[in-house]
Amino acid sequence: MGNYSVWWLVLISLVACCGIMALVWLWAHKIRNAGVVDIFWSYNFPVIGIILLLLAPGFETRKWLICGMTIVAGLRLGTHLSARIISHLDEEEGRYRQLRKEWAPSAERKFFFFFQLQGISNVLLAAPFFVITMNTEPRLSAFEYAGFILWLISVSGEALADRQLAAFKKDPDKKGNVCDTGLWHYSRHPNYFFQWMMWMSYFVFALASPYGCVAVISPAVILYLLLKVTGIPATEEQSLCSKGAAFKRYQEKVSVFVPWFRKG
Incomplete structure (x- = not known):
């Protein structure tokens, strides 16, 4: 059982998600396909789930249940998106091509901040997981x-x-x-x-x-x-x-x- 406060867990998750998105941006920049951000936006939720499973102080059964739900859902969606996006990796999806046009000539720099915002959104949307895994009540309701x-x-x-x-x-x-x-x-x-x-x-x-x-x-x-x-x-x-x-x-x-x- 971990003894981290919720704010430490949020910070650790934020660093992990934004770090992953920085690496994904480097890959996207190399292949000129920003659509890969969707894959790792999905995979970041299992990352948060693993962090909370290992470090949050909540009731173990509750942690295993909610973190398991988070990991399964994130892996399923991420893998589904991977199959679709990687099948045409040399062809960027229309919405990202449009952003690239609108953000020219500094599109790559703006995409970096866009990717970072995706990592931040992972942590914001994970609010239920932080709340749940801090709960030490030894019974499910x-x-x-x-x-x-x-x-x-x-x-x-x-x-x-x-x-x-x-x-x-x-x-x-x-x-x-x-x-x-x-x-x-x-x-x-x-x-x-x-x-x-x-x-x-x-x-x-x-x-x-x-x-x-x-x-x-x-x-x-x-x-x-x-x-x-x-x-x-x-x-x-x-x-x-x-x-x-x-x-x-x-x-x-x-x-x-x-x-x-x-x-x-």
């Missing part, structure tokens, strides 16, 4: 069991959505079409929906711990990013450019986010 069940549903749903989309893209007969099968029949972004649900599960889990309400920051920030910033807006803009009228018809039929509501 109903909130923690409920959080785990919600997490299991969320990670399974996100993985299923990712597999369905990957299978659709691999089918040569579907080239140029919009994926509207499986979970994608009910939501234009089921993967994002279940990702947000996963962050909600961490919040529910944290409610059993002192200052657990602080953990609401994570699902709130993730929801804002998905709906307004880097998630849905960028994805839909790219889909409209590549699929045009077919994607517009899909937008008219299917809910943007909530998978159980289908239009028409």
Whole structure:
């Protein structure tokens, strides 16, 4: 059991995540592909999970449970992104190409600070994990069991959505079409929906711990990013450019986010 204060744990995690992002920036600079930041943004959460598992002073069973959840989810998403991004490593994704144009001629310097902000965001979003792993209460509560069940549903749903989309893209007969099968029949972004649900599960889990309400920051920030910033807006803009009228018809039929509501 560790005896570190929460502030020391935050500092150690911040140094680790920002250090990893500095190394990733060097790689991205060499290959001229900033998209690799997405992979390591996901992998940084397991790094934080391992730090807390080893150093946080909380109840061991609780630490193993929440850190295990964090590590599994981060490794799954990071590995999924790795398969997608590394398959076209010589071709930078559209949103990063656009940033490179907008930030010229000092794009690489600005990307360095962008990568560092990603590392900082890892630690900010890990607020539930810090709260939970400081809890020394030697029993699990109903909130923690409920959080785990919600997490299991969320990670399974996100993985299923990712597999369905990957299978659709691999089918040569579907080239140029919009994926509207499986979970994608009910939501234009089921993967994002279940990702947000996963962050909600961490919040529910944290409610059993002192200052657990602080953990609401994570699902709130993730929801804002998905709906307004880097998630849905960028994805839909790219889909409209590549699929045009077919994607517009899909937008008219299917809910943007909530998978159980289908239009028409």
